[in-house]
Amino acid sequence: AQSVTQLDSHVSVSEGTPVLLRCNYSSSYSPSLFWYVQHPNKGLQLLLKYTSAATLVKGINGFEAEFKKSETSFHLTKPSAHMSDAAEYFCVVSDREDTGFQKLVFGTGTRLLVSP
Amino acid sequence: EAGVAQSPRYKIIEKRQSVAFWCNPISGHATLYWYQQILGQGPKLLIQFQNNGVVDDSQLPKDRFSAERLKGVDSTLKIQPAKLEDSAVYLCASSPGQINTGELFFGEGSRLTVL
Numbered sequence: 001a002q003s004v005t006q007l008d009s010h011v012s013v014s015e016g017t018p019v020l021l022r023c024n025y026s027s028s029y030s031p032s033l034f035w036y037v038q039h040p041n042k043g044l045q046l047l048l049k050y051t052s053a054a055t056l057v058k059g060i061n062g063f064e065a066e067f068k069k070s071e072t073s074f075h076l077t078k079p080s081a082h083m084s085d086a087a088e089y090f091c092v093v094s095d096r097e098d099t100g101f102q103k104l105v106f107g108t109g110t111r112l113l114v115s116p
Numbered sequence: 117e118a119g120v121a122q123s124p125r126y127k128i129i130e131k132r133q134s135v136a137f138w139c140n141p142i143s144g145h146a147t148l149y150w151y152q153q154i155l156g157q158g159p160k161l162l163i164q165f166q167n168n169g170v171v172d173d174s175q176l177p178k179d180r181f182s183a184e185r186l187k188g189v190d191s192t193l194k195i196q197p198a199k200l201e202d203s204a205v206y207l208c209a210s211s212p213g214q215i216n217t218g219e220l221f222f223g224e225g226s227r228l229t230v231l
Contacts, residue, residue: 043120043222044159044207065187090158103149104220106158 001051002027002095004074006107007085014115017098019063021110026072028083032094032106039087047089052076061085086114118142120223122208124180130227134196137226141189142200148185149220150193151207164192165191195228204231 007022025031034046046058054068061084064074074091091107121140129135141148146161146167151159162181165173167188176183180199195202205227209220 007142037136041224041225044209044220045222046219048217106160108156108158 002031002093004033004091004093004105004107005109006089006110008110008111009108012112012113013081015083016080019076019081019085019112021089021112022073022074022089022092023074023076023107025074025091027093028064032071033065033067034094035059035074035076035094036090036092036106037054037064037087038090038109044064044090047076081112081114083114083116086112088112120208120210120221122223123204124226125224128230128231129198131200132197134194135198135228136195137193137206137208137228138195139191139208139223141191141208142221144212145210145221146213147170147211148191149207149209150183150191151209153205153207153225160206162193162210176207180190193219193221198228198230200230203228 003026004007005024006035030052033050036044038044047063048057050057050067057065063078065074068073088109088111090109093106095105123138125137148165150162152162153159162176163183165185168185181195183193206227207222207225209222211220
């Protein structure tokens, strides 16, 4: 079974400084990987996805993630944090069932705190 | 386009009582999911429907949880009897088909507190 590990439960940055949210994955084959964001009392929203095309993936709101097979990592970055980026971020891997259907397996989440 | 609708948003019950959550997915979405998100954890898949058939319910505690998706549209998730450890946010999501693109569309969730 596929899995993801988010290395930090909380990350604190100042507005205008870079953001790095770390994620490592475990997969027996070439995985599909995603980052979702969850703002307080809101539904989860897809930020970006990697599906075996370009290893550097650009998402919404200036976020990027780079797939590194040699390091089994898919870290999320942003050059300059904005107050509105404060939220919970989930790294997600797609796991293929024996039925052929896929399901998403979520990490435990990283809470991003942005201070003025 | 209307998003995924869930109700109720909040529910407080005592243990051993029953509760039901309702979900209306995005129109035309064939696949519907129920996730359980316990505080401090990532969402965990409870059940996945493809139209009105169950694709995966391996993590659904079937002694107390049940779900149905009549006519391949709306879905209901029921818990009976509830336990303290069922306190969580129950998320409904939908997608057009299989997760080829990886994008699920989530509702805002139903927060359950069991006392």
